[in-house]
Amino acid sequence: MTTLQTPNGFTLDNSGRRIVVDPVTRIEGHLRVEVNVDHENVIRNAVSTGTMWRGLEVILRGRDPRDAWAFVERICGVCTGCHALASVRAVEDALGIRVPTNAFLIRQIMAKVLAWQDHVVHFYHLHALDWVNPINALQADPRATSQLQQTVSPDNPRSSPGYFRDVQNRLRKFVESGQLGIFKNGYWDNAAYLLPPEANLMAVTHYLEALDFQKEIVKVHAVLGGKNPHPNYMVGGVPCAINMDGDMAAGAPLNMERLNFILLKLQEAYAFSKNVYVPDVIAIASYYKNWLYGGGLSAHNVMDYGDYPTIQGDPSTDRFPGGVILNGNWDEILPINPRDPAQIQEFITHSWYQYGPGQEYTGLHPWDGITDPHYALGVNAKGTRTNILAVDENAKYSWIKAPRWRGNACEVGPLARYILAYSKGVAYVKAQVDDALDRFNHMAGTALTPKQALPTTIGRTLARALEAHYCAHQMLDDYNAMIANIKAGDLSTANMTKWDPATWPKEAKGVGLVAAPRGALGHWIKIRDGKIENYQCVVPSTWNGSPRDPRGTIGAFEASLLGTPMVNPEQPVEILRTLHSFDPCLACATHVMAPDGGELSRVIVR
Amino acid sequence: MVVCGAEENKKPILVLGIGNILWADEGFGVRTVEYLAQHYDFPSHVGIMDGGTQGLYLMPYLEDLDTLIIVDAVDFGLPPATVHYVCGDEVPVAMGARKISLHQTGFQEVLSLLALRGCMPRSIHLVGVQPLTMEDYGGGLTAEVAAKIPVVTDKVLDLLKLECSVSVIPRQQGTETFGISAIARDVYEAGRPSEKEACRYGDERFLTLLER
Numbered sequence A: 001m002t003t004l005q006t007p008n009g010f011t012l013d014n015s016g017r018r019i020v021v022d023p024v025t026r027i028e029g030h031l032r033v034e035v036n037v038d039h040e041n042v043i044r045n046a047v048s049t050g051t052m053w054r055g056l057e058v059i060l061r062g063r064d065p066r067d068a069w070a071f072v073e074r075i076c077g078v079c080t081g082c083h084a085l086a087s088v089r090a091v092e093d094a095l096g097i098r099v100p101t102n103a104f105l106i107r108q109i110m111a112k113v114l115a116w117q118d119h120v121v122h123f124y125h126l127h128a129l130d131w132v133n134p135i136n137a138l139q140a141d142p143r144a145t146s147q148l149q150q151t152v153s154p155d156n157p158r159s160s161p162g163y164f165r166d167v168q169n170r171l172r173k174f175v176e177s178g179q180l181g182i183f184k185n186g187y188w189d190n191a192a193y194l195l196p197p198e199a200n201l202m203a204v205t206h207y208l209e210a211l212d213f214q215k216e217i218v219k220v221h222a223v224l225g226g227k228n229p230h231p232n233y234m235v236g237g238v239p240c241a242i243n244m245d246g247d248m249a250a251g252a253p254l255n256m257e258r259l260n261f262i263l264l265k266l267q268e269a270y271a272f273s274k275n276v277y278v279p280d281v282i283a284i285a286s287y288y289k290n291w292l293y294g295g296g297l298s299a300h301n302v303m304d305y306g307d308y309p310t311i312q313g314d315p316s317t318d319r320f321p322g323g324v325i326l327n328g329n330w331d332e333i334l335p336i337n338p339r340d341p342a343q344i345q346e347f348i349t350h351s352w353y354q355y356g357p358g359q360e361y362t363g364l365h366p367w368d369g370i371t372d373p374h375y376a377l378g379v380n381a382k383g384t385r386t387n388i389l390a391v392d393e394n395a396k397y398s399w400i401k402a403p404r405w406r407g408n409a410c411e412v413g414p415l416a417r418y419i420l421a422y423s424k425g426v427a428y429v430k431a432q433v434d435d436a437l438d439r440f441n442h443m444a445g446t447a448l449t450p451k452q453a454l455p456t457t458i459g460r461t462l463a464r465a466l467e468a469h470y471c472a473h474q475m476l477d478d479y480n481a482m483i484a485n486i487k488a489g490d491l492s493t494a495n496m497t498k499w500d501p502a503t504w505p506k507e508a509k510g511v512g513l514v515a516a517p518r519g520a521l522g523h524w525i526k527i528r529d530g531k532i533e534n535y536q537c538v539v540p541s542t543w544n545g546s547p548r549d550p551r552g553t554i555g556a557f558e559a560s561l562l563g564t565p566m567v568n569p570e571q572p573v574e575i576l577r578t579l580h581s582f583d584p585c586l587a588c589a590t591h592v593m594a595p596d597g598g599e600l601s602r603v604i605v606r
Numbered sequence B: 001m002v003v004c005g006a007e008e009n010k011k012p013i014l015v016l017g018i019g020n021i022l023w024a025d026e027g028f029g030v031r032t033v034e035y036l037a038q039h040y041d042f043p044s045h046v047g048i049m050d051g052g053t054q055g056l057y058l059m060p061y062l063e064d065l066d067t068l069i070i071v072d073a074v075d076f077g078l079p080p081a082t083v084h085y086v087c088g089d090e091v092p093v094a095m096g097a098r099k100i101s102l103h104q105t106g107f108q109e110v111l112s113l114l115a116l117r118g119c120m121p122r123s124i125h126l127v128g129v130q131p132l133t134m135e136d137y138g139g140g141l142t143a144e145v146a147a148k149i150p151v152v153t154d155k156v157l158d159l160l161k162l163e164c165s166v167s168v169i170p171r172q173q174g175t176e177t178f179g180i181s182a183i184a185r186d187v188y189e190a191g192r193p194s195e196k197e198a199c200r201y202g203d204e205r206f207l208t209l210l211e212r
Helices: A056-060 A065-072 A080-095 A101-130 A142-152 A161-176 A197-225 A256-287 A414-424 A427-444 A457-487 A540-544 A556-561 A573-580 B024-039 B055-062 B090-096 B104-116 B149-164 B185-190
Strands: A003-005 A011-013 A017-025 A031-037 A043-050 A302-304 A307-309 A318-320 A323-325 A344-347 A382-384 A387-390 A402-405 A507-516 A519-528 A531-538 A602-605 B013-018 B046-052 B067-073 B083-087 B123-129
Touching: A011 A043, A017 A387, A017 A573, A031 A556, A031 A573, A043 A556, A043 A573, A056 A065, A056 A531, A065 A080, A065 A519, A065 A531, A080 A101, A080 A507, A080 A519, A101 A197, A101 A256, A101 A307, A101 A457, A101 A507, A101 A573, A101 B055, A142 A161, A142 A197, A142 A256, A161 A197, A197 A256, A197 B055, A256 A427, A256 A457, A302 A414, A302 A519, A307 A507, A318 A414, A323 A414, A344 A531, A414 A427, A414 A457, A414 A519, A427 A457, A519 A540, A540 A556, A556 A573, B013 B024, B013 B055, B013 B149, B024 B046, B024 B067, B024 B149, B024 B185, B046 B055, B055 B104, B067 B090, B067 B149, B083 B090, B083 B149, B090 B104, B090 B123, B123 B149
Parallel strands: B013 B046, B013 B067, B067 B123
Antiparallel strands: A003 A011, A017 A031, A017 A602, A031 A043, A302 A323, A307 A318, A344 A402, A382 A387, A507 A519, A519 A531, B083 B123
């Protein structure tokens, strides 16, 4: 083939030069991407491959469902808390367990602290370097940075020229020491970097502030989740007791002093996202006002299950409403039912799995999901089974399955949630988006509408920042609700009535859904005779990184790269920028280094 | 986790096991600190931590330590199950040398960020073991590598004694559990589903077929 029209409205042309970037990230299974560029270096075909087999589902079979959270917490170093939460929710759903109000609220606070921290870490540690040139920050006049800071965020007290000069000196010392470390891998001479020096210095300064603040926010998890860095979860509630008159001894129940400490940290987080993170994203975006690429599937189909209700068990109170938008029709939100076998299905036609004879084109609902690896390259693949030079996207080419909603590929993540919430008219989100766009348009001299600005790489990054701040806003509400509940005399944190497997039915099945930082996360469990019979995780990166399905529909990663012009195909800044905007996991290194720090990732142009 | 305490005038020391327990010998570091915590009592300024694969998220625990002792499965290019020790500047180099594991490059970045922020530990040590296999998803440590837990434990105790003047006391076994009992080594390994239930092969670029 040369040119092909996909059923979901994209044009693919694989006739041009093929560029391979491997790995893009090494988490949740490594990610590799191959693109074809035309004679003007515009991306015309994109193929994303999950390059690592993750068979978590199969190793859970036969285990105690109450222990599943501890296993799934180890899938990946970044997503520990959301997998654990999805797991306990799935088991509670299967067994009909309702957790006490305090547990409901404590879990929400923990999930939002995690989301907030995850978003901040993602932006400053991983993604900012796709936009910001830290080396160029050495050229900045700290007075210009101070002026810029006061313009973009008047409420930020740390804005003096002296403050920025100190940071610049610290940075210079680090660079001059010859150990560039984390900054050693960038394509800093690439013309794709557009920030002036003063903006680069502002961003690098906040990168350091974000690092400083990390150690403060994790203390909330330590108080509520106990054992850090792997917080504790429990089927039926939370493993921490409340005793308002208790002392501060290690392992002691939550008391007023600890709760006050949590409140202080939540307030600090709120101030950081309001005064630093959100203004930074708007300011940086304004310098890239003409780089409105990367929207891909988000302009068509988005999905989330919905989460964070104010009333337990009542989805109509979800602060992130669930649903599906198809074909860019923001006027209609279709309801989603994760239990309906006709709605969510996973296909393996282009994935290295098999469902059995005659099932190659069948979609399976996660409750009936099969995880049976079948590694084989297509006839047009180049290289060998152990050293692939180019995959054959017409055959199987990824370890990621292809989940679909009623046959439709959907983008998931903060941008999907923000498009859903904005379309539904969630007042807080609407005000946030409109305000952010006003500020962006004012700085950039543009007049972009939400529908033009949101479905882009920049929009994806902005939505994540806004979501972080919305999480901070919500956690303070959750905190107040918890204090009111405790003061009303409810100290319960766990419902143990169905802890004993003897109380369980012979067979049960459930689903646990979480608005995870990277998008819609679902765990589906089947329990038989007190043991796990089947377990399937459909994670956000499965939705976004999915390969093609039997109809040839492409997923979010692939769609997002199409039409993007590259300054220099041998320095795939644009590819990394857009793929990183999905936050495809990060702790295990996204900026991959050789021992001398020399290599970002392998890029092959052929 | 044993929380780093504030014993007077003593800067904290951390013994950090890293790795993924779900990937066979990749779990060596975590299993070794589990063993340490189960068998010895440590003074309050010595922390014993299961860091998993948390990379950047571990940074808050690593700031301004006096001494950091990392235990990990590292590809040094040595024969399987060989114990190898490096310290100082050699640590980040060793941890990034071969990108076979999911966490090593991430941890190298953590060390780099500590340097940038000027809060590197006064001294850093890495006690590693060369893994035999990490290609057995859902599996435990191989017998050869598991046999090195006491050896590496001795090395860690020597470092604490010689570098930090810390003496530890063997404790009565079984008096304290470390971490979540569902994924403690014995429970995790004994409860493994059969190979029929849980396949143990996959992508040949990463996974070679185990002896069947």
